[in-house]
Amino acid sequence: MDALRIFWKRLASLLHKNRSDAQLDEELRAHVDALMEENIRRGMTPEEARYAARREFGGIEQTKELYRKQRGLPFFETLLQDLRFGARLLAKNPSYTTVAVLTLALGIGANTAIFSLVNGILLEPLPYPQADKLVSVTGSYPRGAFVAMREQVHSLDVAAYAEGHDFNLSGRGDPVRLTGTLVSAELFSVLGAKPELGRAFLPGEDLAGQDQYVILSRDLWRERFGSDPGIIGRPIDLDGKSREVVGVMPADFRFPSAKTQVWIPLHNDARDATSYWASDFMPVIGRLRAGSTISQARAEVRLFQRRVFSLFPWPMPTDWNADISVVPLQSGMVADVRLRLLMLLGAVVFVLLIACANVANLTLSRAAMREK
């Protein structure tokens, strides 16, 4: 506590240095004068008196030095001095300074950019409620296998999605191609994402015949439908099929990517073996149910994976989903990007190291030149 108080006093004294110096000067002079007067009273001449007084007192300049050292924060004061000196040196050598600054700026700038990217993609938490319960199943499943998993795996609520399905919107001005994602009915509830308008899909709405619905992205709703809230409940024409708009997602909802403009239910038709078992091998995400751990989910999924072979109408290659696992959603989603991002980060760190080496070389050569 004492040390803190002393520190503050010394810091404060930096602000009043001039006044403090003047006061000290006055004090010391008064002291020496008093000594001198005493000496005169004892019978010395004024000259002798002053000389003796100075000697009795000790060195005035010395005292001032000691006082200043006690008063200030020598570390900071010398630091300030050094900084000012350094700045002057840099100003006197503009070409060197420019090159050094540019080199370091490039190195630091590149690192900042890449790190921001890495931070945003790999380190930021998912924007869903209780995101630590979200997992990704590291395999891919056709509709039939997914439906079976949904029924048989009890430690997770699962959802599947298929990207890369585009739809032609017609009947509303010029026809336009929309980027869409097919989703299982529970996708939004698994994520915990609420629509901004209307509702999400209900369980069962991904069955063939009961799937004539669509959910719009906010951007699409604004651009193509004039942000009209009356769109809920009205039909639109996608690829020639009429679908009722049941909901609009908020602007910051970007699953599985920001490009998705419409979400369409899966259309699970067990009678169409090809679409049910052989098309759209989809990634699966899940939310841990209360009381389940990720290792329990992993064990269950692995067990399921062994059973699912028998559900297929034909033999599946044995290495399909061979090293299936359940991992937290964050890393699973970006698994393939993760390695590349980290390599990029490593590369740009080396760029910074090279920049530092370059500046060091520059400084060294300057010093060598000065010696000549």
Place this chain on the structure above:
Amino acid sequence: MSPPRGEVLQGTLDLIVLKTLDTVGPLHGYGIAVRIGQVSKNLLKLNQGTLYPALLRLEQRGWVASKWGVSENNRRARFYSLTKRGKKQLATEKESWERMSSLISRLLAVAESS
């Protein structure tokens, strides 16, 4: 104990100044120096200038407070006075000093007798 004119260590100077202010009351730097000279019968070789960094140190620790006033010959002077915390510190240091000096005396007595 009549030592030759001894140099004064930093810690003991603090104790001496605190004690002086405790006995005499608020005093300026010159007065403190004079008083120390009187009490030690000039056996204490005090570099009078060292008083000022010492007084500053005591002030930074909150044991002493300073105020500008008018001296006995109508001159402007800075007066130093003991604070409450300073009084407490004086008691503490006095006690530890006495303890240490009695310990040393005892050790020296033992050494001589053996």
